[in-house]
Amino acid sequence: KAGVTQTPRYLIKTRGQQVTLSCSPISGHRSVSWYQQTPGQGLQFLFEYFSETQRNKGNFPGRFSGRQFSNSRSEMNVSTLELGDSALYLCASSSAGTSRETQYFGPGTRLLVL
Amino acid sequence: AQSVTQLGSHVSVSEGALVLLRCNYSSSVPPYLFWYVQYPNQGLQLLLKYTTGATLVKGINGFEAEFKKSETSFHLTKPSAHMSDAAEYFCAVGSNDYKLSFGAGTTVTVRA
Numbered sequence: 001k002a003g004v005t006q007t008p009r010y011l012i013k014t015r016g017q018q019v020t021l022s023c024s025p026i027s028g029h030r031s032v033s034w035y036q037q038t039p040g041q042g043l044q045f046l047f048e049y050f051s052e053t054q055r056n057k058g059n060f061p062g063r064f065s066g067r068q069f070s071n072s073r074s075e076m077n078v079s080t081l082e083l084g085d086s087a088l089y090l091c092a093s094s095s096a097g098t099s100r101e102t103q104y105f106g107p108g109t110r111l112l113v114l
Numbered sequence: 115a116q117s118v119t120q121l122g123s124h125v126s127v128s129e130g131a132l133v134l135l136r137c138n139y140s141s142s143v144p145p146y147l148f149w150y151v152q153y154p155n156q157g158l159q160l161l162l163k164y165t166t167g168a169t170l171v172k173g174i175n176g177f178e179a180e181f182k183k184s185e186t187s188f189h190l191t192k193p194s195a196h197m198s199d200a201a202e203y204f205c206a207v208g209s210n211d212y213k214l215s216f217g218a219g220t221t222v223t224v225r226a
Contacts, residue, residue, distance in 0.1 A: 033213065042217075042219060045215070055211075056212045090158065099210055099212070100208060107155075107157045
């Protein structure tokens, strides 16, 4: 089975722009989660989707949004980019997203905001 | 709410020596615990997990961890370090609200 894929892998944007990141989960997985990783804050949960419904959202401003499509692929969007949004954005998928399941991570999208 | 504390942000070991990474958790319900490894410029890879049953969990690459409820710990060990073990390691706890809560991570360097 193919793993979790994320596109693009690297991205450079300037302050004020917006960006859309994409995640394709492992085939058959219906839960997709997003995490932000920075040296200062570590790994922080952004949101989780299951069957196109957001079930949980982390403590991030409304500039961060996401969605999931009927084929379980997910996108996250960050509007009005700030320097502090520079980070590695990781997507993870699992079958149903329950707490005991393994979440499988993609390679991440590294976003640099100038 | 669930949370995880990893003791020691950096650990340096000699090749062939024991690797011990410490993780303590806080959970109001029976925890599901995970160790992930991250190599440079890569995502996270599962090393092992504890859900229920045997408290000594064996994972990939010779790693194992022991769940100790009385100490609220889930420390990761490997008897003999290899150069390829140089990476960052994360302990995480699964919660009932569909997310993982991660520790701050421990970077392991292996000296030849």
